[in-house]
Amino acid sequence: MKRALFALLLVATLSGCATSWVVDSDVKSFSSIDTVPAGATYRFERLPSQQANGERQASLEAMAAAALEQVGLRRDDANPRYTAQISARVTTTLSPWADPWLWDGPFGYGYGYGPYGYGRRWYGGGWYGAPIVPQASNPWYEREVGVVLRELGSNRVVYETRARNDGPYTASAAVLPVMFQAALQGFPKPPEGVRRVNIELPTAKKQQ
Structure with missing residues (x-):
């Protein structure tokens, strides 16, 4: 019965919006800065565990770089003002609709x-x-991304943000970049507390 209800809900949602779908993220951010200088620069910083998996981390950093650029931060490894530490995880569990x-x-x-x-x-x-x-036919994907900005001169954390999303789609390559956008929404003075951020994507990206 649960599967049938979920299928009906999914069909109704997609039929109402055949060319796009919404990635909904729960975001919580902490900031100690009011403004960011125009053209502020940053470089990526990696933990030892992230350095050991350089290819995956480089892919995540590319996703985050696009979101950082949208909020006015420019990557400059030679002359950075901030460091950006990027994290992400994807966990597969049993669907709550199973x-x-x-x-x-x-x-x-x-x-x-x-x-x-x-x-x-x-x-x-x-x-x-x-x-x-958990049955392979009923997977559920729990995702989380995080961004931590430090001011290089003082090594002080000036911005920390996380975004969480869960759902039945395997399209992490399409979902994670959008989650980084959601995590940085409102930068550098985001609303307090947990907030829901919805961003539309083309439906075709679900299977990426």
Whole structure:
């Protein structure tokens, strides 16, 4: 039933907007600056763990660079005013719309609810409290990006921001750049607290 409801909701959403879709991010930012000089410069800074995975980090930095440029920050490795530390993660979990009442048949393993919670059960053999394993057919992607700006002269953190998004689409290559844009919305004086930032993308980018 949950799957059917989710499918109907998804179809209704896409039919109302056939050429675009919305990436919704929950953003929280902290700032200690009111203004940024015109043409302010920065260079990227990497943690040791990020240096060990240089190709992936370079890809994330390219995504973040576009968002930083939109808010007036220009990359200049030779003469930077700030350093920018970039982070991102993508975690795959079981979809919250997945139906736990899934049985293989009257004489086989399946999923259900018993005295100890959800788990595997053998019909006629009693309850086995093994945990549910997320099914490959029902993935859910939890994403988070972060940007930390430091002033080089004082090594003081002047801006910190994070954006979170979750959903069923595999299109991280399209979603992460938009999340960096959302994370920097309002720079350098963002609203206080957690806020929802919605940015539209062409529907075709879902499968990237």
